[in-house]
Amino acid sequence: MHWIDPACLPETRGKVVLFLLNPHGDADGFVLQHPDGTQQQVHVPPHLGKQVARHVMPGDTVRVRGVKPRGADLIAAVSLTTRQGVEIVDEGPHSHGHDPKHEHGGGHDRDGKPMDVQGEVVMPLYGPKGELRGALLEDGTSLRMSPHAAAELVEYLTPGVHVQAWGRGVKNKAGCTVDVHDIAELVDEAAAHAHH
Template sequence: MHWIDPDSLPAVTGVLERFVLNPHGEVDGFVMRAGDKDVLVHTPPHMEAELTRHIKAGDKVGVHAVRPRGADLLAAVAVITASGHQIVDHGPDKEREHPKHDHHKMDAEGTVRLSLYGPKGELRGALLTDGTVIRIGPKEATDIPDLLAPKATLAVRGDGIDTRFGRVIHAREAGPSLKTLKLLKHRKPEPKHADGPKHGPKHKHGPKHGPKHDHAHA
């Protein structure tokens, strides 16, 4: 259950255009049109059943949400339907499991419409103009941010799922075209002292105390 009271947050309204999927084929958000702008809304996967039961493409919706820093995203705490019904994040069921879908090797190529983010604002993929959802691990996504930016040309290959809300591909390879795909593998940052010793040269220390003197008096 979300600790934030949704009524304490301002509501952003718009028209739901399409749902967004995670790599398991679950709805974990949607795109809505607010004025002349596309707005990406993140919702936890455990809200899928209630969301898809009460709202559909073309419906007017309201969202009580927080906005992560550095990401064009609303992380929803509650969604309000046109009839005023409030769908609140009450947390996942303990016995909840991922849905069972047939996974297939898939590829896609097209223009990025929106960058996709996780609830904390971490880059996690892209939505193509043809509606294909591309998902990439957050660490791998940091290596190819330019390919995931709006209007970029993106090609991917990976594990795909077809659902009633569209298709999603968990990318294993990516590039500007299908002919130039590269394996996605996050590079660990090099240590600060990669070309030298981690510590400075060891110095020999002299005795802890000065030389002993004869204190006998003449």
Template sequence: MSLRLTIFATLMSATAAFAQVAAPGGPGAPAAPGARPLPPAPMPYGAAAPLPPPAPVAADSTATGTVVQFLLNPNGDADGLLLNDGTQVAFPPHVGDAVGQSVKPGDTVQVSGWRAPGVPVLRMQTLSANGRSITDQPPQPGAVPRPRAADSGLSQLSASGRIERLLYNDRGDVHGVVLSDRTIVRFPPHLAAAMPTELKTGASLKVQGWGARTAQGTSLEATAVAGSNGELRPLETGPVPRRPL
């Protein structure tokens, strides 16, 4: 009797093993014709998502050239230099006073700092000119804020002319232009990206906005730009939200 039970148990075990291997979807079973592979298992809740490829990292860089003009923000403060080879040297406004006292258009400068690949903007760390060296250092804690160049406040200004050069920020986004009369017109990057036809070298531009005229030049933040019919149209002040589908 026990021999019969042993043989029966052995046969049942072999049958179950065979069914597990041969049954569709069982471990090791070949996929049925036309079957689709299973999607990957969902990530557990709270698990970190795969990281995107790393963005290009800004690298140390240097430039030597002749100063064409100061680059000004709409307050009239110098926050950069335009060199004759097209390099745009950028620095914070609190450094602009020292640069303005040591440099003038036509001078040769040597600049060291960093820039992102393919971007014509060199973020200044040290600038040397006329036997002097200027280093970008943060203001001392508790220091009195520097007075702005436009002490009387911003004025409503208009500008028109041919675009001579596009201005970029550190990331390579267009955020302004230099007109043929050296007037600097600034735009928020998201608005500049929405005007590829108007903002290109050689195109004519007519704008209205708020800015300042100083001894170093004229700069304004555009609030309206002329369309193809020549009429000024207001610019949006912020990114346009997406409409619901």
């Protein structure tokens, strides 16, 4: 069982815009759109991600209860209620007979294909404790990196910046994530000419 009672946590209601994947291709969160149109990242633990992906589709309205880390616009979900009233609660990673090959598969780590993506950053992405872990591009691709790398690359992970990133990526029907090795800022040619 999770140590937090979800009933005591504030409830946030909104619409799932798109799923966020970890570098293994499993859902570990989604972008939630609030009724006022603002968007926020919701992080779900990987063992919950499979259930969420089974019961929730982009466009669905959901209710999330979770905790917000300091300094990051993120909800770390402890429970989620779907539009149909299915409640998905974090009972801890090992309550549903886990499948060990997925947890720490030695070879799984590098299962992505080399990818080269570019686009405009629309929101930074955080880990569950509020550590910066990457950014979401406008086409729905997530860029992921270690918190240590992200801390040094903050200026690339800022909304409005156009970037090109290289790394190993996974793409499936839920979305696309690139585990970033290198990132560069793309300076718009029109903007560059305007400065001359």
